[in-house]
Amino acid sequence: MRIEGKTALVTGGTAGIGEQLALQLAAKGAKVIVTGRSEERLASMRERGFEAIHADLSNPAGVDALVAALDERDFDILVNNAGQGVDHDFREAAPDMGDTDDCIHANLNAPIRLTTALVPQMAGLERATIVNVTSGLAIAPRAGSPVYCATKSGLRSYTQAIRAQLNDMGIHVIEALPPVVDTQMTAGRGGHKMSAEDCAAAIVHAIEKDRDEANIGMVKILKRVHSISPALARNIMLRF
Template identity: 35%
Template sequence: MQMTGNTILVTGGGTGLGRGLAEAFHKRGNTVIIAGRRKSVLDDVTAANPGMSGLVLDIADPQSIALFADRIVTEHPALDTVIHMAGIMQNENLKKGSTLATAEATIATNLLGPIRLNDALLPHLLSRPKATIMTVTSGLAYLPLAMTPTYSATKAAIHAWTLALRYQLQDTGIDVLELVPPYVRTGLMGERQANDPHAMPLEAFTAEVMGILEAQPDVQEILVEAVKPLRFAERSGQFDEAFKARNDMLMKVRGAEF
């Protein structure tokens, strides 16, 4: 992936990891468009980053995606990079009653959203001389968190989808990258995560990701050091033990919120 001169869409770009990457690419001279549900949040970010623009998108709504895709291609015909960052993550205590609404919302946002948006934008991206699609999974795609079963499942699904997408597009001008974040200090799961000293600071995560992209222009899987124990848990031959130990520990620490 080239680091400058791109026209980049970052879904979920108003907060957290999305905002961090959007601002980092903006500072490197790229044209950046952020998208999200809340116009007020987008306005705050674009006001703090002159030259950046924001468009409202409900990634869980197929009609919103269709209208958004038409608009962004019309207003930004040079669009050549899409970062599928938007996502939600919620606990699901299966013993306390139905969690179906949470599961369906998570699938609509984290899995169907990127698939639908990619479907809408792919013809345009294929028309560009060079383009990039970056999916965003999670270390939990590889070592699931039992408290968030559907979130972990959607990220595992996006990983598989990314592999297939990369294979099918290998003879085109589109690079397909997978960003695999660890536990980062954002508001994804509320104030506890946003202030958790055990989470990787957002600034450190963003800096490491940008450093990897700059040093390895042909990288396909973007792994900061903190996520590697999750990403490669199965290689140790002790996946079952690691899964149980990690989930036992997190349940003990976070049991009150579950």
């Protein structure tokens, strides 16, 4: 896809990977609308020339409000990037089901609902692209993040299925699988982290090249291990 002249919606586009995606898509000539929850960050994006819409995607009402705010506008590119983590480790404390439900909705239900709302307009365009940002943890889970991993695995399956459905409608569906990226969500975690800028660049490249998947950074290695031995990949990541 040639990005210049396209209109893109990036959820969670005020920080981390989403902010970098917005900046890089705009630099290539796209008109970019972003969503977020922090009024301060939304204001910062507006100061840089972006249309920025407040949206809490952790519940159905928040998604419905965003769809209403978009007012049936056409988008050539939809990036379902917004997501959140949740503490759900029985070894540490009893999980909070309210937080768990919010995570499931933000990471899985919201992309499904938003995609469902926008596909009718996107299908009428010459060429459109949907990018669902999952994670390397969609391939093999980490023991300490079972709910987050489950949502990303679910979104991976959804992405693969709708890719087959939407191809004949002129909508290409890409799955982006980042490794551990240096964002607010991973603050406090040690180890090597990819920069949000480099991760976003890999996703933008996948959009331009019409790739089905963007296996980014260390996820490329995980994908190779998984292709040889899913059990080995799983055992490695459960200890991660």
